[in-house]
Amino acid sequence: MTINSDKWLVLYRTVHFGDTDGAGVMHFHQLFRWCHEAWEESLEHYGISLSEIFPTNSHQKYPPEIALPIIKCEASFRHPIHAGEKLEIRLKPTKIDNSRFQIESTFLINKNVVAIGSIQHLAINQETRKRCEMPQAILLWLEASSINTGPKPI
Amino acid sequence: MTINSDKWLVLYRTVHFGDTDGAGVMHFHQLFRWCHEAWEESLEHYGISLSEIFPTNSHQKYPPEIALPIIKCEASFRHPIHAGEKLEIRLKPTKIDNSRFQIESTFLINKNVVAIGSIQHLAINQETRKRCEMPQAILLWLEASSINTGPKPI
């Protein structure tokens, strides 16, 4: 059996006009929006419902007990990105420990890397605000993702 | 006694580079962000704490019982707005009925109107999601604001 992680770790988007600034290129912090949206899409493609992971509203029947605030993020920009360009986004998720994970998103245009963004999440209990184990669904997604990106067995 | 509404109905902001798009001008929907931020500032200048009005987080001691969702908004754009330009924002709040109010924001550069935005809110009970009377603080702010924009001639 072959698990194909391509369907949830490689994503696509078009640069919109509103993503650009007066210099005619993508305004830098939009990259982080793209990173987060790519992560959400990845979870969905893998089979996780967003309402399991994200707080929606006070009327949610089973609001997530675990919150996943971002504690760190960084990006590097190599080439300007223009409206209308087609991005390929390759995700590389990494489990750091039981409560922390990181997702690196590499953005490519015509197979050239144009930018890289990285986001680190910490799992905390919604009530106590204390560090806790990350949700099972995220663990499975991380494991499945690392199998696929992971060092190939000898 | 003269109440001077200038301090809460006339506000100022500078256009930031990130507010512009690839055409070199303010990206249209930023105007609504400015309208909402100007409204928040107006409430604060008048003496209302934002945590009285806006839900903050699940750990808020007294979360507002009344939500004020936006049910309508509109804008018209007369002149392009560029990074670095200084905006004067004149608010004209109007009570529509006991549960609805509207804030019209007129944006000026060098005394010329460049854009007008308008937002309409409805007061609903946070739990039942049913229409209710708006918060007392908002009522007072509306009343004080209309006194100051002047009694209408008979």
Place this chain on the structure above:
Amino acid sequence: MTINSDKWLVLYRTVHFGDTDGAGVMHFHQLFRWCHEAWEESLEHYGISLSEIFPTNSHQKYPPEIALPIIKCEASFRHPIHAGEKLEIRLKPTKIDNSRFQIESTFLINKNVVAIGSIQHLAINQETRKRCEMPQAILLWLEASSINTGPKPI
């Protein structure tokens, strides 16, 4: 021959976590971002390249001679929209005159209308900033779109 406008006038998107605010629902002005992005997607699905229509950067070989600033927009909100929800977006473009057109976007969740946004554009000459005829590509898109939304009965 049947022209199927479904592929460019009916679009889909998922609500992202970052689209919501502290009330747990879509923050109102994101709707205008969605409207503009849906319009861009529609043009692309119809066969128009975004770089024909939108200024990208100063190094663009053939920058568009015609700019399409937004002169008006409005929205109404009927139901709260939450992260993870699936939106169907139905576009209804209308030619107002040779230099003005409007795109109304109706947002549905499970076939229920949750919000409607509308944007009006004016064609102006990039150099003179004077009103001009809209680009040929937009005219064709408008015409094809109105054929498909059906001739009005007499």
Place this chain on the structure above:
Amino acid sequence: MTINSDKWLVLYRTVHFGDTDGAGVMHFHQLFRWCHEAWEESLEHYGISLSEIFPTNSHQKYPPEIALPIIKCEASFRHPIHAGEKLEIRLKPTKIDNSRFQIESTFLINKNVVAIGSIQHLAINQETRKRCEMPQAILLWLEASSINTGPKPI
């Protein structure tokens, strides 16, 4: 003579409702918007006009010859930030070499650090897109800023 850098290296802002997400706290990438806006404000308070530094539109009489794209940025988040909270922002600009500089922004609430963001810019010639010396105005601002954060001990 004492130069008081407080007026351009210490800035203030209030967290707006639209800066928050469905978790009731500031949505992470807004921090980068705040960093950039604080930098712009700092330049202005120091006495530099934004139109000297940022491209505005094609009709600008003297468009800046030097662009300052962001090549790197990063942030760390220590405490949740809620709507209505008052931020103090302390800027620490650093010249890296003749074409690169970095601005670290530390965000405090009630004298506690809640987040730190850092942005690195590269000066390039607008036409050739090649690395060049940064604008004189930025050099002066960097120098004045470092004088004030104090000479490093030998």
